[in-house]
Amino acid sequence: MNINVSRRGFLMGSAAGTAALLVGVNANGVLAAGSVAAATDLNPFVKIDADGTVTVIIKHFEMGQGTTTGLTTLVAEELDADWSTVQTAFAPADNERYSNLFFHAQGTGGSTSIANSFMQYREAGAAARDLLVRAAAQSWDVDASSIAVDNGILTSGGNSGHFGEFIAIAATLEAVEKPTVKTPDQFKLIGSDKLHRKDNSGKTNGTAMFAMDVNLPGMIYAAIMRSPKFGGTVVSFDDSAAKDVGGFIAAQVLPNKAGVVAFGKNTWAAFQSRDALSVQWDFSQAETRSTDTMIADHKALLDAPQFDANHEVPLASLEPVLARAAKTIDAEFTFPFLAHAPLESENCVIEPTKNGVRVHDGCQFPTFTRPMVAAALELDPSQVEIRTLYAGGSFGRRANATSDYNTEAAMAFAVSGRKVPVKLIWSREDDIRGGYYRPMSAHRAKIGLDADGKITGWDHRIAIKSIVKGTPFAGMVQGDIDPTSVEGVSESLYNVPNFGVGLSDFQTPVPINWWRSVGHTHTGFVMETLMDMLATETDQDPIEMRLAMLDPAGANQARMIEAIKQVREISGWKKGDKRGFASHFSFNTCVAVVADVTVEDTSVHVNKLFMAVECGVAVNPDVIRAQMEGGAGYALSAIFRNEITLTDGEVDQSNFPDYELLRNHEMPAIEVAIVQSNNAPTGVGEPGVPPTAPAVANAIFAKTGKRITDLPMTKAGFDFV
Template identity: 45%
Template sequence: MTPPTSWKGKIMTRSLSRRAFLGSSAGLVIGLTLPLAARAQSGAAAALQSGATGSAGFAPNAFIRVAPDDTVTVLIKHIEFGQGPFTGLATLVAEEMDADWSQMRAEHAPANDELYKNLAFGMQGTGGSTAMANSYMQMRKAGAAARALLVAAAAEDWGVPEAEITVSKGRISHGAHSSGFGALAERAAGLTPPEDPPVKSADQFTLIGTDLPKLDTAAKSNGTAQFTMDVYREGMQTVVVAHPRKFGATVAGFDDSAAVQVPGVVAVRQIPQGVAVYATSTHAALKGRAALSVDWDESGAETRSTEQMFEEFSQAAAEGGQEAELAGRGASGIDGAARVIEAEFRFPYLAHAPMEPLDGVIELREDGAEVWMGSQFPALDKPTLVQGLGVAPETLQLNVMLAGGSFGRRAQDTAHFAAELAEVAKAAGGPGAFKLVWTREDDLQGGYYRPLTVHRMRAGLDAEGALTGWDNVVVNQSIMAGGPMAQMMQDGLDPTAYEGSTRMPYALSDLRVGWAAQESPVPVLWWRSVGHTHTGYATEVFLDMVLEAQGKDPVQGRLDLLRADAGRDRAVLEKVAQMAGWDGTKLRDGRAYGVALHESFNTYVAQIAEVSDEGGMPRVHRVWCAVDCGVAVNPDVIRAQMEGGIGFGLGSVLYDEITLAEGGAVEQANFDTYRMLRIHEMPEVMVEILKSDADPTGVGEPGVPPIGPAVTNAWRALTGRNVTRLPFARALEA
């Protein structure tokens, strides 16, 4: 169904004045005017709408707005869903402006792929723990440019040399002259910004490296923070969609006679994704959906059970797959080994289960459309909305909202939620406002999971116990194949499927890693730390098994095996051993200790877990964590992300799985069947951040991969049982 001409034909093309050019290789955009503002949560909206001058304040570039009251608002191009870009990126600007932290504010940048692209991706989006890494110099340059303009304005106003002016804690001074930023904003707006302003050296930092309070904490604590669920428009209808219970099924027909009798239900419409119910309230929409009768065509659906899929994946692993990495003689050294160690690791589908499920608001007007959603990839969501509605790009405004978690769930390469939102609005038949809501059950049963994966591991030892070969075959679905990210495939291989099993820091002279792609209608997606979440587990648990067979200490054995160029790996491993007081004793007073080391997203993490047996399940008491993420912009945020990653990863290895029953239906529906880690199960976590002058790298994901293998290695030392199928709760039932 296409939008009626009564409203579609009246959407007018707006002239959007864009004055911008790149001021440096880091991507600094200078001299920008954005008439359209991200109005949903933008105190900087007036500045955006009125340009760089006037009562709204001073906008020296695409990232900074200086208001007359001296507040500095930083437009953040990365979505904030708890991982800290509002605080981290604003810190970079404040550092170079010599601003006081109390005057800093942060808000989401509007959807604009050209201006706010992720420099690692080439498009606007958040993921891969790249927010700080790609923005580090860009935001510092933006802050330095703003400072230079304010200093130049002061020099001009006061008639003094720029070199004699000082800036400290948001005050610009020279002798008897002193001013805040706001009073100089109008004059600064008329000056030409520097193309490549110098930035501070590390020894000049006053804010970078300190524990600054997060900018979004107060609003999230007092309830003023605006999430998509908080957005209400006049006359807005709430919409829920009946999706098929089996992946790949489609609507064959439906009966809405009972649904339309539910008080508050306005309409029922079929869309490509299922059957949409429109109502005046969420309660009415859900009641209406429950009253629907839908016939599903399951001819193209996934009907295998989880157990059937594991068996087929296991068979594919035995066949070796495509070669992803080869070193020395590959796996051939295993053939003549005196001893062969083997293990097959099985990892289930996993849901992301963020606290806020998917939701979005769309308003169709006579002159355009506006959308509010926690968009992790505006570069993909906006074109999808435009195409779905059949409107001109310049008439659709996408406002990026705060989101209650993601862990990869909102980073949709298919933009499937934006597509569904557009279809819901289009099917309504005219102007109006619509809030599309997925329930927890919709999300847990709606797919886009971490791929079900099998690792087949083999290693050979000679008569003296030396390694003669290492073989790892990874089997799973590709996240990238067939979608917009397919361009990232490498010779038919999806590197996210096996990342972390290749390019390991260990000196394994004879090694082979293979990958076997599998197909299924079950949609898969990146999950916090993507491939590293299973490769880190398989490689570090299996390596521990090999070291045990060699009679070696788990820490010293790893240190001895590290390559000469793996200095950062060595440093975090030595540090965590020191933190935990590692003395080679794996058992002490009824508790066992396990270690794991893994690098992901260019961040190096080592962890040691202290574990006891509590009713046949691991009880994790303490976790020591050493991390090297380059320059620590905000140590408190880094510690929080390591702690959060440990809790997230621990819950997944202990309890979490999405399983398909015979016939293909998902068995889990909510937190009663998809068990989360409970607060009393969270271990005490000690984090040490290694001092580094390297450029900062990501911290949102790297804390996850080591916790599972560290716990499992401790559990094996404690009980003699090796867990090669996750989660623990299922494996220990056997």
């Protein structure tokens, strides 16, 4: 069950206002507890009701990646709660109280949910347990050390009671500032393969609420005609034909002139009315280039990079080093724009409230959505309430800095008159043709080798549009370098001498955003393809060569070594196998992949993937395996088929027939090994993507001798079957 309410509504949700114990962090950042009535300065992570029900407050939204299960596991483990009865509730929008500790903002992304919340939620659970034990000891007049807790029941001698029986006393006690948490040998839930996901039942029986499911009294529907070229603006429009559509209500230009919104009595009426509009556009500031021209422009930027991403080894210093090399490996790579294509297209509902508005959304970044919606409606952010619901995927799409679809909905609500709820829905075509994209990019590398095949220098150049420059995320920029443009290259775990990295920022009005694994989606492919080329050129086993280039004294290198050794073991890898291998470090996680493929003429089938992941403590092994499998499938769709191309600035693709996702019958068998570790947990939502693609490409090379450097692989003449 999922509860979605405002903070005030949540705090006041219990009868009589005192019939629940809340445990969380107070305004001073210290663990605290209290009743609902006394919890004005408390951001609760745990709520325990009088009937013993435990509710875990989830500060990271759920888009299928398993946060509701993972965060609940942490609390339930330390609390010794009954897993089958623990419930979850999404936290209200409150940047100060429910901030992502890594972002210093309320938001979900970067595979950070479990990593940043690991101790926070465990300590909240441990503090709650300690309070209940002390309350029971006081109630029973026994020593607290005599009390055992199991499945939500406290016992001591002949005394027994569930959590709810002690919340009144517990609410009067002071929480310990640093509670004792369990050691790994005491875990019962963390690391268990037997836990059912907390969102399984609702998503199976249809009771789980997504934003697409919201239907409010008096609600009208909105669809937007956007510029066919990115950066175009409305000059004028004619809605004569739209007035003939049954259910048409009205059409209005958005305040920012980026489109015309059509209102209808239902989704179909809104879409049909929108499609019947005739709009005149101003394309003077729009993107008008075609894909081939944009690729050429990227490559031209590689000739003279704007910035040195590795200041210790400027590119200019590599010229004499590479000139003296006995041999060089030269390669150039290109990557297309990619759509995120989540199965639930963008949508949200905005309704009027007494004090402002309420947004119903699978909201990934409340920190941005609240002020963006507020600005569009000339409200204070405190007047914008967000009701977070499940999201049917995102892969980065919902986490854009402009909160585009939320802002559009706010503008549509504004021009509608602000009196009734407005539901904005993007069609699949809207998202493929006019959404945000993984940026197009190009790489060029020259690797110098001495007579013994040892690396003497590495010149690596990247051209790509910056994701964060000019956005609220600009604080991530280091000097002139957007780290998302060079990650995966600049912090490679391999010991490479004289490693220079150059970067150029491509400019285009095409909106770009993080796509599952962000920069690693292209840098991982390039680095691991180059490593395979190096192994081939020097006649080394691809796995042994990589192991030799990793320093076991380095913490992350040692972790990667363990992942590589584990995948070598489970795959039965032998030198000379016509298989593909790749490994990559991203989001503080190490993943190694062995790929087995069959190639017949130009048809490729991926038979099996072996994956090993070192992600610290495995909180939910089943979720980890699912994320590795899902990441691999996402990567296969992208490398074999997917690309967003433009003709005169307009996107050619429109829906799944021409932006085709992987089908169930095409998914290979996948065996995932999780490296046993007591390190703090790291990310798993994205790290499975980067090494999958080069492992498959390297397997194709092993089979055919054909090296793939331009994606998708259809450019090399290969089809996926």
